[in-house]
Amino acid sequence: MATELLHAVVNGVLGGGVYALMAVGLTLIFGVLDIINIAQGVMVVLGAYLSYALSVHLHIDLFLGLLITVPAMFIIGVAIQWAFIRPLRGSERTAMSLLASYAVAIIIEGLLYLFFGASDVTLTAPYSNSTVSMFGFYVPDIEIGGFVLAAAMVGVLYLLLYRTRFGKSVRATMQDRTAALLVGIDVNRVGALTYGIGVSVTAIGGMIFGATGPPFNPNSGYDLISRLLALIILAGLGSVGGALVASVFMLTVEAIVDIWQPTWAVAVFYAAIVIVLLVRPVGLFGRQAARAQ
Amino acid sequence: MSDSTSPRRSAAAAGRRAELAGPAAVPGVLGGPGTRAGLLALALAAFVAFGVAFTNQLVLTIGFLTALYICCAVAWNLFSGYSGYISLGHAVFFGSGAYAAGIVCEHLQVTGNAIFALLPLAGAVAAVIAVPFGLVALRVRRHTFVVITIAIFFIFQLMAFDLNTLTNGTIGLDAPFLVWGPVAFDQRFYYIALALAVVTVGISWLVKGSRFGLQLRAIRDDEDRAASLGVRAMPVKLTAFVISGGLTGIAGAVWFYFIGQVFPQSGFDPIFDLTVALIAFLGGLGTISGPVIGAVIIMPAEQYLTSSINDSYLSQILLGVLFLAVVLFLPNGLVPAVASRVRSWLGTGTAAAAAVPGVAQPVAAAKGAQE
Amino acid sequence: MTALLRTEGISKAFGGVQALSECSIEVEAGTITGLIGPNGSGKTTLFNVITGYERPDEGEVYFADRKITRLAPQRVFADGIGRTFQLTRIFPRLTVMENMLIAAQHTGTASRGRRFGNPLARAGGPADRHRAMELLRFTGIDGHAHALAGTLSYGQRKLLELAYVLVADPTIVLLDEPAGGINPSLIHVISDRIAELNAAGKTFLIVEHNMEFVMGLCHHVAVLDYGTVVAAGPPQIIRDDPRVLDAYLGIAEEDDEPVG
Numbered sequence: 007m008a009t010e011l012l013h014a015v016v017n018g019v020l021g022g023g024v025y026a027l028m029a030v031g032l033t034l035i036f037g038v039l040d041i042i043n044i045a046q047g048v049m050v051v052l053g054a055y056l057s058y059a060l061s062v063h064l065h066i067d068l069f070l071g072l073l074i075t076v077p078a079m080f081i082i083g084v085a086i087q088w089a090f091i092r093p094l095r096g097s098e099r100t101a102m103s104l105l106a107s108y109a110v111a112i113i114i115e116g117l118l119y120l121f122f123g124a125s126d127v128t129l130t131a132p133y134s135n136s137t138v139s140m141f142g143f144y145v146p147d148i149e150i151g152g153f154v155l156a157a158a159m160v161g162v163l164y165l166l167l168y169r170t171r172f173g174k175s176v177r178a179t180m181q182d183r184t185a186a187l188l189v190g191i192d193v194n195r196v197g198a199l200t201y202g203i204g205v206s207v208t209a210i211g212g213m214i215f216g217a218t219g220p221p222f223n224p225n226s227g228y229d230l231i232s233r234l235l236a237l238i239i240l241a242g243l244g245s246v247g248g249a250l251v252a253s254v255f256m257l258t259v260e261a262i263v264d265i266w267q268p269t270w271a272v273a274v275f276y277a278a279i280v281i282v283l284l285v286r287p288v289g290l291f292g293r294q295a296a297r298a299q
Numbered sequence: 300m301s302d303s304t305s306p307r308r309s310a311a312a313a314g315r316r317a318e319l320a321g322p323a324a325v326p327g328v329l330g331g332p333g334t335r336a337g338l339l340a341l342a343l344a345a346f347v348a349f350g351v352a353f354t355n356q357l358v359l360t361i362g363f364l365t366a367l368y369i370c371c372a373v374a375w376n377l378f379s380g381y382s383g384y385i386s387l388g389h390a391v392f393f394g395s396g397a398y399a400a401g402i403v404c405e406h407l408q409v410t411g412n413a414i415f416a417l418l419p420l421a422g423a424v425a426a427v428i429a430v431p432f433g434l435v436a437l438r439v440r441r442h443t444f445v446v447i448t449i450a451i452f453f454i455f456q457l458m459a460f461d462l463n464t465l466t467n468g469t470i471g472l473d474a475p476f477l478v479w480g481p482v483a484f485d486q487r488f489y490y491i492a493l494a495l496a497v498v499t500v501g502i503s504w505l506v507k508g509s510r511f512g513l514q515l516r517a518i519r520d521d522e523d524r525a526a527s528l529g530v531r532a533m534p535v536k537l538t539a540f541v542i543s544g545g546l547t548g549i550a551g552a553v554w555f556y557f558i559g560q561v562f563p564q565s566g567f568d569p570i571f572d573l574t575v576a577l578i579a580f581l582g583g584l585g586t587i588s589g590p591v592i593g594a595v596i597i598m599p600a601e602q603y604l605t606s607s608i609n610d611s612y613l614s615q616i617l618l619g620v621l622f623l624a625v626v627l628f629l630p631n632g633l634v635p636a637v638a639s640r641v642r643s644w645l646g647t648g649t650a651a652a653a654a655v656p657g658v659a660q661p662v663a664a665a666k667g668a669q670e
Numbered sequence: 671m672t673a674l675l676r677t678e679g680i681s682k683a684f685g686g687v688q689a690l691s692e693c694s695i696e697v698e699a700g701t702i703t704g705l706i707g708p709n710g711s712g713k714t715t716l717f718n719v720i721t722g723y724e725r726p727d728e729g730e731v732y733f734a735d736r737k738i739t740r741l742a743p744q745r746v747f748a749d750g751i752g753r754t755f756q757l758t759r760i761f762p763r764l765t766v767m768e769n770m771l772i773a774a775q776h777t778g779t780a781s782r783g784r785r786f787g788n789p790l791a792r793a794g795g796p797a798d799r800h801r802a803m804e805l806l807r808f809t810g811i812d813g814h815a816h817a818l819a820g821t822l823s824y825g826q827r828k829l830l831e832l833a834y835v836l837v838a839d840p841t842i843v844l845l846d847e848p849a850g851g852i853n854p855s856l857i858h859v860i861s862d863r864i865a866e867l868n869a870a871g872k873t874f875l876i877v878e879h880n881m882e883f884v885m886g887l888c889h890h891v892a893v894l895d896y897g898t899v900v901a902a903g904p905p906q907i908i909r910d911d912p913r914v915l916d917a918y919l920g921i922a923e924e925d926d927e928p929v930g
Contacts, residue, residue: 042446090623094630101385102626104445105576108387109622112573116616228569232453235446243442269461276454280435283447287439510771513764513793517772520761527723527743528773585763 010265013143018258020145020153024218026253027156028211028230029237030163030246031204037180037244038200041091041103045111047231049205052114053079053212054222055122058129068131068213069151075209083205084198086110091201092194111227118224126221129213152214159210160250163203167246176200180244236275240282242292252290343497350489357606359485363557365598366492370499370550371571372578372590377503378543379576380585381512382536383519384441387572388432388448389547391455394566395428396421396548397555401472402465410475414556415491418549425548426541433540437533452567459563471562474555488557495553496591499546503587506539515539516585570615573622574601581625583632592633597621672735674699674873675751675842680719680729682712682897689715690726691897697842697890702864702874704884704905707894708918713877714756716894717844721753722746734841752840756847758827762820766811766830768793769819770802773834805833809863825856832860842873849880861887885909893917 028050035043053075060071090110094102137144167173179186179196187193215230216222237256241248256275264271282290349362371393379386399421404414436447459466466472479487506512514535517525526532555561578597582589604614629636673696682690690712697703705713718724720731722743731739738746747753761769771794794802806812809829814822819830828848835843848864849857861883864874878884884891885905892902895917901908908914 036442040442042442044449090627093627100442101383101445102580102630104385104387105573105580106623106626108573109619109626111619112570113616113619113623116612116619119612120616228453232450236450239443239446239450243446272457273454276450276457279447279450283435283439283443287443289443508792510791510793513768513771516764516768517761520763521759524759524761525772527721527747529744529748530772 009142011262012141014261014265015258016140016143016145018261019254020149021218021261022254022257023153023156023160024211024214025233025237025257026250027159027207029234029241029249029253030160031207031211032234033238033241033244033246033249034163034176035201035204036238037246038176039087039091039103039197040100040183041107042235042243043201043204044104044107044231045086045114046204046208046234047229048111048114048118048224048227049079049083049208050212050215050230051222051224051227052082052118053209054129054216055118055127055212055224056209057213057216058122058127061129061131068129068217069155072210072213075213076206079209080202080206084202086205087198087201092197111231115224115227122224124223124225126223127216128221129216131217134217146218149218152218155210156214159207163207163246166203172196172199233275236279239279239289242289245289245291248289248291346493350486350493354482354486356481356485357602359482359489361599361602363485363489363492364602365594366489366496367550367554368575368578368598369496369591369594370492371547372575372582372594373496373499373503373587374543374546374550375575376579376584376586376590377499377506377546378539380579380590381507381515381519382539384437384444384536385576386448386540386543387445387569387576388450388452389544389575390567390569390571391432391448391452392425392429392544392547393551393554393571394455394459394561394568396425396551397561397566398459398466398472399424399548400552400555401474401561404475405472411478414475414477418552421552422545422549425551426545428548429541429544430537432544433537437536437540452569452572456563456567459567466563469562471560471565472555474559474561477556488553491553492550495546495550500587500591502542502546506542507587511535511538519585570618573618577618577622577625579632581629581633583634583636586632586634589632589634596633673697674734675720675875676732677716677720678730678732680716680726680731682715682719682724682726689897690719693729693894693898695892695899695902697873697875699841699873700868700871701889702868702876702887704888704891705875705877705894706879706881706884706891711894711917712897713894714846715897717753717846717877720746721751721844747838747840750838750841751844752835752838752842753844754828754831754835754846754848756850758824758831760819760822760827760830760834762818764819765816766806766819766822767799767802767815769830770794770805770834770837771798773837774798774802802833802837805836808836809833810859825852828852828856828860832863836867840872842875843867845874845876845878847877847879849878849883857883 028046032043032046035041035046056075056078057068057071060066060074061068066074090106091103094106131148134146134148136147138147138150139145165173167176175186175191175196178189178191179193183193186196237252238249240256241252256278259278260271260274263274286292346366350359353359353362371389375386375389378384400414400417403409403417403420409417432451436444436451439447460468462468477484506515514525514530517528517530518532518535522532551566555566558565574597578593579590580593581597582591582593601614601618604617605611675697676695678694680690680693681688693712693716695703695705695716705716707713715724719726720738722738722741722745725740729739730737733749733751736749738749738751741749761772764772774794803812803815806815809832811822811826811829811833814826819827822830832845832848845864848860852860857880864876864887868874876884876888888905890903891905891908893900893908893911893914895913900913900917901911903911
């Protein structure tokens with residue numbers, strides 16, 4: 007019993023780390039651009055498929071392949087933001103960016119169906135099956151590797167945000183876009199780059215998700231985005247640290263509930279948002295919106 | 300200080316006043332009340348005639364779906380368009396209505412024409428669901444609101460999958476068999492959907508001109524200011540949400556009877572939300588005729604695409620592209636853009652009329668000037 | 671005689687910034703009182719506290735001898751205190767008439783005394799519309815009654831905001847920089863209108879930077895500096911008060927004759 011619990015906690019933390027990476031990307035995009043990137047879920051799937059293509063057709067190792075997929079996703083992200091998000095104007099800008107990113111999501115999903123078909127695939131590597139023994143259960147090496155990578159990336163993002171000049175301009179833009187403009191920050195560039203960063207982490211998330219999670223297909227994006235959205239609402243839109251905490255915490259709780267009631271474990275996610283929103287509408291770590299709506 | 304009634308000054312002021320007075324531009328659908336009523340009657344007659352003029356099954360099916368989506372888009376617009384809270388979770392109501400009808404038919408063995416008596420029930424179920432849904436979702440700012448609607452949508456899809464005893468899980472529910480001939484089936488359903496669409500448009504029109512509708516639209520522009528003037532935001536928003544949800548629920552039940560079955564991904568389909576939002580956006584958010592025109596354009600196009608392009612994935616891509624195009628090029632929708640174009644073409648274009656679709660600009664300019 | 675509107679010892683801090691410090695002002699019924707002071711002296715904060723948008727850390731607000739200190743903005747409005755904003759807050763996508771009707775909707779003849787009324791009733795009964803048109807005529811923007819409020823020029827919006835605040839027939843009107851950013855002839859219009867309304871019995875408390883405007887219109891002026899009142903009295907006395915000049919340190923003196 008204790009072993010099961012511990013196993014669940016370990017799974018939760020490992021999984022939570024990966025979700026944290028993707029959720030942080032999502033909440034950063036919101037913080038800087040004031041938009042909710044619905045396409046984040048399908049982009050994770052896209053990242054997974056890119057890794058799949060590299061692995062299956064070019065026999066490139068999953069982790070090494072990231073050196074290609076991450077920059078690729080970054081460029082795709084910047085391009086999408088520049089082409090479809092930035093030109094949006096008008097009084098309904100937020101709603102429109104939401105719909106635009108929803109549209110981009112279904113386009114990408116359709117393209118994935120077209121290129122890869124609808125059947126389930128999974129990412130495998132020669133080391134997929136080797137496991138490490140801890141506390142009486144087995145943990146796949148690849149999960150640990152994935153977690154370490156995700157944690158490292160979160161660390162890199164932290165350093166980027168808090169130790170570089172670029173990071174400072176990102177944080178400034180998040181706090182007050184107009185003020186940032188006034189002190190000479192190129193808000194458009196910051197926005198484009200942040201979107202690119204937010205999306206490029208999905209390349210990593212996608213690879214890990216594809217390698218450690220259940221078999222996936224183009225439709226898997228919906229489940230992902232609903233979880234990611236739940237996590238950033240729970241944390242509070244725009245709160246990077248909160249996204250981290252919420253991800254690890256919720257994944258762990260879900261893993262524990264999974265021991266008793268597998269089918270309803272996912273419902274735990276959503277039940278949590280409802281409860282938190284009833285009590286604290288801005289999210290656990292959120293602040294009152296500085297911008298009007 | 301100096302005399303404020305110097306001749307030069309009052310002449311200038313009078314001139315400016317005269318220039319600003321201009322012909323009063325009535326925003327919204329073009330034309331005076333008489334023209335509008337005439338156009339309306341014409342449109343209605345056309346819709347009614349359509350049902351008897353065609354007997355081709357495909358054409359009638361497209362007609363049915365168009366009418367149904369008119370209802371759904373107008374109902375969606377009644378809440379999201381007027382209040383400015385974009386909901387991407389209305390599929391919750393659509394699916395709940397469908398499932399409510401399905402579950403009652405199955406468990407109470409309802410058959411034949413009696414199934415239509417269940418339509419109000421479907422609407423009521425959806426409306427009741429809207430209450431807690433709204434109470435949770437409407438307490439937050441708009442960004443979070445949209446996300447919550449999406450999350451609630453997924454919860455419902457999940458419940459449809461998992462509450463096996465009630466919903467039959469992945470297998471879904473079948474609608475009772477109707478002993479109508481094939482053409483009669485399509486025609487009658489077309490008229491049922493049309494009736495529903497007319498009722499919905501009527502309710503939307505009533506709301507728009509009412510005090511309740513005014514409060515809703517004020518909430519859209521400046522919720523805090525409206526609240527400080529005494530508008531009770533939560534009850535107003537919630538009421539609109541419930542009405543919108545209830546109507547969508549009825550549409551869901553009608554759809555269920557027509558298609559003959561419902562399962563989790565069809566009743567709770569994200570494409571539904573996207574389509575409804577696209578239609579309303581294309582037509583013009585917050586207008587009455589907008590969603591109608593949007594549906595008439597989109598639905599036949601979409602059905603034509605899906606039936607002639609065998610690849611459903613390609614049609615999905617095209618839908619996404621269409622959506623992007625609308626969002627990028629017609630940010631305020633067709634109806635306001637056309638209306639202002641026509642108005643300026645007719646020469647009644649004062650600064651007021653020309654600026655109607657670009658309302659954001661003067662506001663932004665003023666704010667910019669003030670900063 | 672106790673003042674119509676009175677604040678006693680209002681203090682309010684935002685983080686490290688003490689916006690108001692034991693601020694006490696009095697507004698006599700039937701007067702036009704000006705509230706002046708350098709930028710950052712707390713004028714708008716005081717307005718916010720009076721009208722319920724902010725809660726003071728200390729002190730009380732009294733209106734007609736009733737304590738209204740922590741009431742929500744809509745209660746304050748319903749009690750008879752109207753207020754405009756520095757950055758005009760109108761409803762841009764509603765017509766000018768509809769803007770008026772929103773302000774009337776809870777005090778209008780249709781629903782006075784009833785909590786809900788008939789929600790599906792036409793927005794604004796004939797009495798409300800009539801009164802709204804009167805006020806629009808009074809402020810000179812009646813020609814735009816059916817234009818979208820967002821198409822109005824900046825000056826017209828100020829007039830609209832004034833008009834819709836008046837719809838509810840408030841006992842006292844708080845104006846936040848009514849002459850800000852307006853061309854001179856329009857300032858005279860606004861100033862005349864306020865004087866007319868005052869002659870008919872309305873009380874005004876006006877925050878303004880435009881000295882001509884204040885000196886020409888107000889019966890009584892209070893000067894705020896660093897969140898507290900440094901001087902109060904008739905405009906003539908205030909003009910020459912050294913403390914006032916000191917508060918406005920560095921701001922260029924008016925080069926016109928004193929206003930009569």
